[in-house]
Amino acid sequence: MLSLKEAASWPLTNRLLCAGLLGALMAAAVYVAWLAGLGASLQAAQEEEARLRAAYRLSRAKADRVPVLREQQRQAGAALASLERQLPRQQEMADLLSSINQAGLDRGLHFTLFKPGPALPATQPAHYVALPITVQVRGGYHAIGAFAADLARLPRIVTVHELALVAGNDGVLTLDAVLHAYRLPDAAELAVQAKLPPVKMQPLPVRRVVVPFAGSDYDAAGLPDPFGAAVLAVAATQNAVAAPDLKRAREPLESVALSEMAMVGSVQHAGRLSALIQAGGRVHVVAMGQHLGQDHGLVTAISEQGLRYREVLQEANGAWRERRGGIDVQTGKVLKPVIVEAQP
Incomplete structure (x- = not known):
């Protein structure tokens, strides 16, 4: 082995x-x-x-999906072009603000505040610039609703933010809101936006079928006013004043808003003290008992420090209410040459 x-x-x-x-x-x-x-x-x-x-x-x-995406791109471009046509330029913003104010006046509303603010700075490149407008409007519930519908019907884009609606002690509703009016950016704003970092594009959302809104007309006027009972209860506790004489001849200063008037001094006229009121590029000599302002304002007192007036306004419930105020003398103001007119 x-x-x-x-x-x-x-x-x-x-x-x-x-x-x-x-x-x-x-x-x-x-x-x-x-x-x-x-x-x-x-x-x-x-x-x-x-x-x-x-x-x-x-x-x-x-x-x-390329054909679908191209069609979505075409629709987005068409929608963007349509929206840009609704954006005014900076020089057209004055007309838009006037249209907003007129829309409220046409509905019988009273603006106690209309304050445009500075344009909101863009945090990313955008096709528009937003201009906030702080407003306070007084009037009836349905009149305020119709005013909101009128804003939606404007040829320019206006949106409503921070809306608050309350019934005041005088029985009238007060709307506090911030309106956003939009315009195209100017050259300086475009230059600032060009320096902003690029924004990451988000995927398009799933397309949903949206039923178009038939119109922007306010069609709820026949529905009950949710503030109606509260307004009537408050109004019943207050004394209404007599309605003014709507047939009397209007005086020249009744076509000018009180906010556009300034008292620049006083003068002895016909043995009594009269106020010098500057309005519309002229200085008017206003005596006691004369009317001024757009709400049947009546001058009740004049002193060297200012004048006092009483207005009569019609509220949403149809009653006439009294409001008092005054115009103080503007001291230290240099006046331009103007024409002095004495009111009859």
């Missing part, structure tokens, strides 16, 4: 057979290791193929 310890003394034939068997075993081990590497490469190639197939299907789906 052959022993490995005596392998050197084996016959040549046995030694050759043993060497061949050892070589075959080594070749088999190398072959098995090579097959394992091929298997790993095959698995990696199959995973890469699956990834590429998924990417291909995703790209194919995106390619199929």
Whole structure:
């Protein structure tokens, strides 16, 4: 029996057979290791193929959506162009503010505050500039609703924010709100926007079917006024004054708002003290008992420090109420040459 310890003394034939068997075993081990590497490469190639197939299907789906996306881009461009046509330029904003004010006056509302503020700075490149307008309006519930509808019908875009509606102690509703009027940016504002960092585009939202609004007319006038009971209860506790004489001839200063008048001094006229009121580029001599302002204002007292007046306003419930106020002398004001007119 052959022993490995005596392998050197084996016959040549046995030694050759043993060497061949050892070589075959080594070749088999190398072959098995090579097959394992091929298997790993095959698995990696199959995973890469699956990834590429998924990417291909995703790209194919995106390619199929290209016509839809182009149509959405066309619709967005058309909508943007339509909205830009509703945006005035800076020099047209005065007309827009006048239209907003006139819309309230046409509904019988009284503006106690109409204060345009500075344009809101853009935090990102935008196609518009927003101009906030703080307003306080007094009147009836349905008149305020109709005023909001009139704002929606304006040819320019105006939105309502921070709306608050309360019934006052005098029985009249007061609307506090901030209106936003929009305009196109000017060259300086465009230059500032160009320096802003780019905004990451968000994906388009899922398109929903929206039923268009048939119109902006206020059609709730027949519904009950939710503030009606409170307004009537308050009004019943207050004494109404007599209605003014609507047929009397109006005096010149009754066409000018009190906010546009300024008292610049006083003068002794016909043995009594009269006020010098500057309005519309002229200085008018106003005596006691004369009318001024757009709400049947009557001058009740004149002194060297100012004048006092009494107005009569018609409230939402039809009653006439009295309001008192005054115009103080503007001291230290340099007057331009004007024409002094004495009222009859």
